[in-house]
Amino acid sequence: MKSKRKYHEILKNENLKSTKHRHAIIEILDNNKYPITADDIFIKIKEKGHSISLSTVYRTLDTLTARDIVIKSSIADKNQAIYELNRNRHHHYLLCVKCRKILTVGNCPLEEYEKMLEDRFGFKIKGHNLEVFGYCTECAVKENL
Amino acid sequence: MKSKRKYHEILKNENLKSTKHRHAIIEILDNNKYPITADDIFIKIKEKGHSISLSTVYRTLDTLTARDIVIKSSIADKNQAIYELNRNRHHHYLLCVKCRKILTVGNCPLEEYEKMLEDRFGFKIKGHNLEVFGYCTECAVKENL
DNA sequence: TTGGTTGCAAAACGTTTGCATGTGC
DNA sequence: GCACATGCAAACGTTTTGCAACCAA
Numbered sequence A, B: 001m002k003s004k005r006k007y008h009e010i011l012k013n014e015n016l017k018s019t020k021h022r023h024a025i026i027e028i029l030d031n032n033k034y035p036i037t038a039d040d041i042f043i044k045i046k047e048k049g050h051s052i053s054l055s056t057v058y059r060t061l062d063t064l065t066a067r068d069i070v071i072k073s074s075i076a077d078k079n080q081a082i083y084e085l086n087r088n089r090h091h092h093y094l095l096c097v098k099c100r101k102i103l104t105v106g107n108c109p110l111e112e113y114e115k116m117l118e119d120r121f122g123f124k125i126k127g128h129n130l131e132v133f134g135y136c137t138e139c140a141v142k143e144n145l
Numbered sequence C: 001t002t003g004g005t006t007g008c009a010a011a012a013c014g015t016t017t018g019c020a021t022g023t024g025c
Numbered sequence D: 001g002c003a004c005a006t007g008c009a010a011a012c013g014t015t016t017t018g019c020a021a022c023c024a025a
Helices: A002-013 A020-031 A038-047 A054-066 A111-121 A137-142 B002-013 B020-031 B038-047 B054-066 B111-121 B137-142
Strands: A070-074 A081-085 A092-096 A102-105 A124-135 B070-074 B081-085 B092-096 B102-105 B124-135
Touching: A002 A020, A020 A038, A020 A054, A020 A081, A038 A054, A038 A081, A054 A070, A102 B111, A111 A124, A111 B102, A111 B124, A124 A137, A124 B111, B002 B020, B020 B038, B020 B054, B020 B081, B038 B054, B038 B081, B054 B070, B111 B124
Parallel strands: A092 A124, B092 B124
Antiparallel strands: A070 A081, A092 A102, A124 B124, B070 B081, B092 B102
């Protein structure tokens, strides 16, 4: 199985042991287009008929986040963290406020803006988060927008 | 006292009763350049020697957020909400990752980007959140950056 | 073998809620 | 007076942690 080897590599590169839970979690993140919560991951693993503890999910996500394998974020006024695989591409979220779908979009318009902020505020800028929200095509139709 | 009347107006316009707690909370938000947590507000009120319940702070913030008097948001991987007065200007956050200072900056470079997203993804865009993070001048000096 | 990983239960944390009491209008 | 605002304590949902058992290397 190709991806199994891939996950093993990812872990080995960071001196982390290869365990079935870690593989399962990375696999789920890898197969998910959208960022998901720890609980989503927990449920998906249970659905596959495997047993795991929620604290293992959290601990694994923490470990992977600390090594930049996973990106942890949170959305606007929701107080629940979401996780996604760090695919080393800079991207942003596009959120549907109705159906809660989360798209990830690749373009970034902010380089110049960051330069301006560095000049103006004397900040040494390391990165940014951007979420754009609105209605997706389907929901816009349903809402007559 | 001028600002007292101002806070009274704000509340009256939304058919909300003027109470000393609501005034206190709005005043704190008004005097704060940076967004703060519910607990920060709670502590500040206590420090002034007044008594208040934390749940009142939360309830008031919810009420004010529902009327767009206050803006509720959350930052990256922190799972705690922050609140600020809605000054009806579009703005973004500039965060220092070291000292945790949060500046609010007024310029927005995203109008064209949003148009592009609407075209490309068929989204009907309603708004966005942007946080830029890095080291503020003082911390950049301390860290030799 | 051994140190990192896991499960479990309990704790911690931010936030919300039910209910009785208090207060602005 | 009445509807709404508040305090308190308890409930809630998410996340973290202590400890003993387990397992990859």
